[in-house]
Amino acid sequence: MPVTAVVGAQWGDEGKGKIVDLLAGEAQMAIRAQGGDNAGHTVINPQGHFALHLVPAGIFHPDTLCVIGSGVALNPEVLLAEIDALHARGVRTDNLLISERAHLVLPYHLLIDRVEEASLGPARIGTTGRGIGPCYVDKVSRTGLRAGDLLNPAEFRAKLAFATERKRAIRADVPDDPVWDIDAVAARYLDYAERLAPYIREVVPIVNRAVAAGQKVLIEGAQGTLLDPDYGTYPFVTSSSPTVQGLCLGAGIGPKRLTHAVGVFKAYCTRVGAGPFPTELHDAIGEALRERGHEYGTTTGRPRRCGWFDAVAARHSVQVNGLDSAALTRLDILDALDRIQVCVAYELDGQRIDYFSGIPSVLERCRPIYEELPGWQTSIHRCRRYEELPPAARRYVERLEELLGVPFDIISVGAQREQTICRRSVL
Secondary structure (H helix, E strand, O other), X not given: OOEEEEEEOOOOOOOHHHHHHHHHOOOOEEEEOOEOOXXXXXXXXXXXXXXXXXXXXXXXXXXXXXXXXXXXXXXXXXXXXXXXXXXXXXXXXXXXEEEOOOEEOOHHHHHHHHHHHHHOHHHOOOOOXXXXXXXXXXXXXXXXXXXXXXXXXXXXXXXXXXHHHHHHHHOOOOOOOHHHOHHHHHHHHHHHHHHHHHHEEOOHHHHHHHHHOOOOEEEEOOOOHHHOOOOOOOOOOOOOOOOHHHHHHHHOOOHHHOOEEEEEEXXXXXXXXXXXXXXXXXXXXXXXXXXXOOOEOOOOOOEOEEEOEXXXXXXXXXXXXXXXXXXXXXXXXXXXXXEEEEEEEEEEOOEEEOOOOOOHHHHHHOEEEEEEEEOOOOOOOOOOOHHHOOHHHHHHHHHHHHHHOOOEEEEEOOOOOOOEEEOOOOO
């Protein structure tokens, strides 16, 4: 029963889309387990260049059953637009299922998200404004609506009326807006329901039958471990758990069934939004990484903050997730550099530390202690075996393996699916 979880091991944007697209070709099932359309996965394959926000990256493999799990915050309008865009480019979606337990993003969630972010002023977190946080708030306060509610129009209207009136009474600070019009929102969402109904199922038995039958199951994470509400740079985090544990929960698979956990690391670090970032570069190298790597958000288009690889943060991700192995992406972006820095520890108030603090004010005071490695200054795009990499590139990979304590089983040397070195099978 091979069940493999693929998680982001930094601040998101590590290139998980490519890795999941690659592995889904071997899998019978691919599950998107958490997050909402605040996350985006870029996939480049023979069918073209795609930006996915809710549909699992396995959708390009017709024989792979793709599941949107219970841990996902689902905006039906965004999902339908994504499905239409895939259909327009010849990608089928009859292999897609939606958990009836997935919570719905409602119009007032987006409004509340924007109001709350604006109210924070200089302390704003940098959310995407997609309503994901407010949706999860309603989930844990037991006032949310779920995908399965769309299948019963009368029940949906009643639940929507109760939730809207309760929210309107509590959130008097949120201005008048069409999002509070219960009849209009109900009509709109029930229109969505007509198209989504064939996809909505109770997926837990389907998923677990696949596991019991020994099928290869891939669980796909969104965002990254350092954005986890418990183990990331709180409060500058996301609203769901993008860890291996969170993926098991959102997929409906017991953790004892998991056979392999893969963390995806970029060969350098990036971050979108506010929050501490110890190795951030405010110089020409940081700008060069951004431009060479086209480091702009898949969902928002915002420029990503760029910095050197942070092995302290990476070890934290290895520990929190219990990673068995890792994938290293965007190694080719470092091709032009003559020297490469790796953060191996921090200096905090004159003391050397090797742990990743959960307190932002402490992390802001941490100064990276770097180890310098030689660059390779040649293109690695055509390398398909590990032995074909330049010696300096292999030394860089091997030093990261030493620092993290896990092997890099997959190494990406370009954006295309085939520009990948697979050293060992992870599925």
